[in-house]
Amino acid sequence: MALQELAFLPASRGTLQYLRRKLELVKRGKDVLQMRRDQLAKEVLAIMDELRKRPEAEKQFIEAARYAAIMRMARGEHEFRSMSSLVKPPKLTHIIVSYQGIPVPQIRITEEPDWTRLADPDYRRVIENLWNAVKTMIDVANKEVAVEKISDQLLYINRVVNSLEKNVIPQLESALRRVEEKVVDEELEDFVRVKILGGK
């Protein structure tokens, strides 16, 4: 039933019962959503703690990339390109993970890169540092997507709770009051009528 239709409800005991049940349901729904909101907010806060790693991860990545760039220049493009051919690239996959029931796309490393064929210690160091930095960045990116998706859900729940609090519940209460008053009035009228008729 649309909220606008509440104004046209017939004033009867049945309507009164119906509105009371409806109001109770809406209030219970609001409480449940508020609890869910708190739960999601807690989850976001927990992930946010891990997101503090981001500046450190970025620094680590920039440092590793800078070192790789210097080495690429120092060893020359011919050597660098063919040396990189000795590294087996990592395998990544995309999965959907449920965070408190919210589907969140995540990257998972299914296979680590293999640089055992590289014998030069400098190249090994470069690849190792770069991979460690990339791994941390993947972890941070996963957490960021999770925060984004949970926040979207949080905003949606907030909008619904606000709407229930500011709109639906007051309108239901007002309709309930109106119907209640009318029903009481009608009952009083009936009572008076019965009394008058009984007096005659």
Next chain:
Amino acid sequence: MENYIAVRAHGLKSRLLTRNDYEQIVNGDKDVGAFKDYSLIGEKDTLEEKLEKIYRVYVSRITLLAKASQEYSPFIYALLDRLEIENLKIQLRHILGYARPVIYYPYGRHIGPAKISTLKTESSIWEALRERDLLTTDVPKFTTGLVAEREAFLDFQYYSYLMKQLDAVRIDKEEKSELKEAIKSEASLHLAYWTRVLKPQTVENLAKYSGLDAKPAEITLKEESTTDLLKTIHETIMRKIITRIETRHFTTLPFVYAYNFYAKLEAQNLEKILLGKIIGLPGEIIIRNLIFLE
């Protein structure tokens, strides 16, 4: 004829880029293409095209000297054949690795880049080398399974091959022994690099197997970086071997050996500059990694 080649090498050496030229390119005051020898390099060329043109200049400079005398050409060409060995190393990494796109040096007297890129197995590489007399021994049984062990073997084979070419050249005894000593010193410096990459015993066995009578040079570095070590090796070759040859054999064949080192160094320096600029490295880092003529 020997004097003529040496004089031509002097002429070519005078055209090499100076420290000031390198700094101008790094700072963006001049483009590589602004220098006469590199005028074919255009601004719109890709990195691969630019590198190819740079190494073509190096190849043409040495080829010019090799063509000047049939008597000495096998040795002079053998100096250039180093690029072929590098191409084979690149192909070895390509086929024994994960076959990513690679670039080859634009040179191939025995096995050109087009032919090398068709060699898809390790055995076909050894076969191609054997067919062209570039191997002085049979291929040993490699013990580590690493590509680096094969690369080291190729390096040592190259020095043996160079020695063989030098033996065949008819020059003054003193000049020959000077050149042999230079090649041996260069080989022992490179052995020092390989001992950082592979087990010293493996390296010594490979060198011995290749008939290379050289021990790894002792180089002390503050840090354990092989990149720094390679730079130090190049600087040591220039300071100890090339400078000595230049002063003692000003107008004979050993000077061509010295010139080859300088010409190759110029190509390597330009490769570093172009790469450094494309990557966006600061000028001072690029300059720090260059080796300048003394």
